[in-house]
Amino acid sequence: MEHNHNHDHSHTGSANKKTLTISLVIITIYMAVEVIGGLLTNSLSLLADAGHMLSDAISLFIALMAFTFSSKVADYGKTYGYKRFEILAAVINGVTLILISAYIIYEAIERFQKPPEILSGGMLIVAVIGLAVNILVAWIMMRGADVKENLNMRGAYLHVISDMLGSVGAIIAALLIMFFGWIWADALASMIVSVLVLRSGYLVTKSAIHVLMEGTPDNVNIENVTQKIVGTEEIISIHDLHIWTITSGLNAMTCHVVVNEKMTSEAREILLGKIEHDLLHLNIHHVTIQLETTEHRHDTSVLCNTKTSPTGAHHHH
Numbered sequence: 001m002e003h004n005h006n007h008d009h010s011h012t013g014s015a016n017k018k019t020l021t022i023s024l025v026i027i028t029i030y031m032a033v034e035v036i037g038g039l040l041t042n043s044l045s046l047l048a049d050a051g052h053m054l055s056d057a058i059s060l061f062i063a064l065m066a067f068t069f070s071s072k073v074a075d076y077g078k079t080y081g082y083k084r085f086e087i088l089a090a091v092i093n094g095v096t097l098i099l100i101s102a103y104i105i106y107e108a109i110e111r112f113q114k115p116p117e118i119l120s121g122g123m124l125i126v127a128v129i130g131l132a133v134n135i136l137v138a139w140i141m142m143r144g145a146d147v148k149e150n151l152n153m154r155g156a157y158l159h160v161i162s163d164m165l166g167s168v169g170a171i172i173a174a175l176l177i178m179f180f181g182w183i184w185a186d187a188l189a190s191m192i193v194s195v196l197v198l199r200s201g202y203l204v205t206k207s208a209i210h211v212l213m214e215g216t217p218d219n220v221n222i223e224n225v226t227q228k229i230v231g232t233e234e235i236i237s238i239h240d241l242h243i244w245t246i247t248s249g250l251n252a253m254t255c256h257v258v259v260n261e262k263m264t265s266e267a268r269e270i271l272l273g274k275i276e277h278d279l280l281h282l283n284i285h286h287v288t289i290q291l292e293t294t295e296h297r298h299d300t301s302v303l304c305n306t307k308t309s310p311t312g313a314h315h316h317h
Helices: 006-041 044-070 085-113 120-144 151-180 184-212 222-230 265-280
Strands: 235-247 250-259 286-292
Touching (some): 006 044, 006 120, 044 120, 085 151, 085 184, 085 235, 151 184, 184 235, 222 235, 222 250, 222 265, 250 265, 265 286
Parallel strands (some): 250 286
Antiparallel strands (some): 235 250
């Protein structure tokens, strides 16, 4: 038995795609401005911010591709369709952030030793416009996309927020160079910003890898799920329980449930419908339950303890 939220998914998906497209166009245009500005003024913090914006553009593009791919229908080769593409995109996104920030930290260390001349006036103008662009994009994303539940959108949104901090850093550095002549402020700002980017990259990558490892979703409590099922009348026990995330906002569960052998097929249907409805309130959208009698029981533990033999065949003890 299964339950799905297809309508909601397609609606938020199209809203997410529209938001991503607008954001991608704005950021790509401004990224070019920032690269030119960084090279002309010799500012590393502007180039760090442009590096950010590049990673923003990449992440937005990947997220856009992910929505396009993940909406492709399931086939015999891929029975869940391409929904997981979104999670792979989130991994690439996070790793890109980590690599860019590591490179900028390396560059900043070099600049501490040999500070170059920096045109602080031009740097300030470019950084202020950069901040305005980031605020605009973040606002567009907050209004038009699902940045809480959707891992991919959250990754793209985190890029933009950390980018905003990059612009703030560049503005402060430009002011310190203008008023105090502290050339090293540029390298320091780019370093601080890179550490923040590194952190968000790590968090996005960690969440995505948890999904790829079939980890229990963060918004699902296994104890509540088992209590809800076992607490249902007519159910004797539960075993072989698996809960995982297919893609953002779509959690799946399978388990074996032991019922009385005298139960009619009609009563079983009603029971499955009730469990399915109850689990929807516990953030589980796709449910597969195998009903068994006490005679067919493999194991008493709630979680599955399947052993894999060298040939790849599975055996229950």
